[in-house]
Amino acid sequence: MLFYTLDIIGTFAFAISGVLVAMQKRMDVFGIFIIAFVTAVGGGTLRDMLIGKTPVGWMNDLNYVYAIAAAVIISIVLRKKLNKLRTSLFLFDTIGLGVFTIIGVEIGISANLHPIICIALGTMSASFGGVIRDILCNEIPVIFRKEIYATACIVGGITFFILRYLKFEEDLIYIFTVIVVIAIRLIVVKFRVKLPNVYQK
């Protein structure tokens, strides 16, 4: 139940990040809603399509749709004050990152997939909504260039499997995984860590 609440909070936060990008691109309200939507559920939707879990998740639970609609309305109304909420938004967004990673890993496990594929599914759930958002906004996806966003998910996924192998209880695995994801993200932002870029010349 707590987990489901965190999932909805993460959806809400991801949707707001979509709204912010869509407003920068001067989209109309329909465009803003769609970008918010794909940012929030795009990663999970792609994951569900890849493993054949259809109809995809949000089609059977309108709470995701309501959370996204609320995020759009609130962030349009409060658009001039959003900068002041930056810290809360960052926190929600990071919680979402952790929760979505766990959901993706769990779905991979219940489909009997190899841990490497499960970690890939977790990372995809958490970070590919942003990739689809950037494609729709005609940008090279930001996580391919300079944000260690996916890395936090990958390390989180590895943590998950190590704790699982050590027979930790499910609740503890969840909590530790989320903490690891949040910790890495905070460290990365604080110390401006970035992955190496590689050029041919």
Next chain:
Amino acid sequence: MLFYTLDIIGTFAFAISGVLVAMQKRMDVFGIFIIAFVTAVGGGTLRDMLIGKTPVGWMNDLNYVYAIAAAVIISIVLRKKLNKLRTSLFLFDTIGLGVFTIIGVEIGISANLHPIICIALGTMSASFGGVIRDILCNEIPVIFRKEIYATACIVGGITFFILRYLKFEEDLIYIFTVIVVIAIRLIVVKFRVKLPNVYQK
């Protein structure tokens, strides 16, 4: 049967709109065909993948493929005269919009999905081919910025459910829904209605 004919006509018209964009981007004939194809069937294909109705529609009915091939050949041959056919094309395209909306809504209903999701599927069927076309052509999708195209589908979908709730006959529901979609589109184009854009500053 009439409905199927209208579906094919809509596919044909959507394909032509794809050809026009692809020619502007100076693509070769293969590129033109692919863009025509995704414009015509991309929305329905995405819908089918999301709900797990595979193999997707056009794989089991070659008439869609033939309609698209015909659209490509005809519009390449007549490319200097297409401007004169603008009114007919607009009409066909708008019929397609209405018909595709209904098909999407019906498929959502037969998959036992909530009316809100059904309306989303109708809108997606009718308008996401154009979104995929724009992505492949490296543009921000036009319906996110200035065309009230999706709005006509959404209102059409709502009309569909109101009439269904009022126990209208299926044929009447179809006819009224298509008329509503066409009427909204005409009004929008005539009076240059647009959705509000929202900026942060």
Next chain:
Amino acid sequence: MLFYTLDIIGTFAFAISGVLVAMQKRMDVFGIFIIAFVTAVGGGTLRDMLIGKTPVGWMNDLNYVYAIAAAVIISIVLRKKLNKLRTSLFLFDTIGLGVFTIIGVEIGISANLHPIICIALGTMSASFGGVIRDILCNEIPVIFRKEIYATACIVGGITFFILRYLKFEEDLIYIFTVIVVIAIRLIVVKFRVKLPNVYQK
């Protein structure tokens, strides 16, 4: 077994072509890996999702993942010498083109689809990884504009069905199809053949 080896070699070569594009776009190592991945398996993944063959292929065979990881590491390490390997890379890439076409056609046949759709699936398997790569890199897909890449796959697919109709043995069909694909690609590159572009004015 030979066929599977060629499939892995093709995957490896396609992944390297992804790395080269990603490095040009100055992506970080995560971005490079993802672009290599979608270039190598994107076409087959789209094919599998369209026909409902899920979980998609690479999720059940980690050798693809390992081949891609090897391609990424090797091409980053050897990045200043890759130009000298241009001929080998072109050869591997072209073998991949032939092998992926056959795999797509075969999967279409086992799903009882019409030969036209099977040829489309073969072409998609072989060439749509590059399309997804270009979209993620914010470019108009190169095969829509100037490379006769897909044409080699289409002609290969037609060859496949002609030989099958003439009751050739499976092994011979495979060998001839791959030879046709390679031959067309070589002729195209040598004589700089290109498909006609069509403009409206």
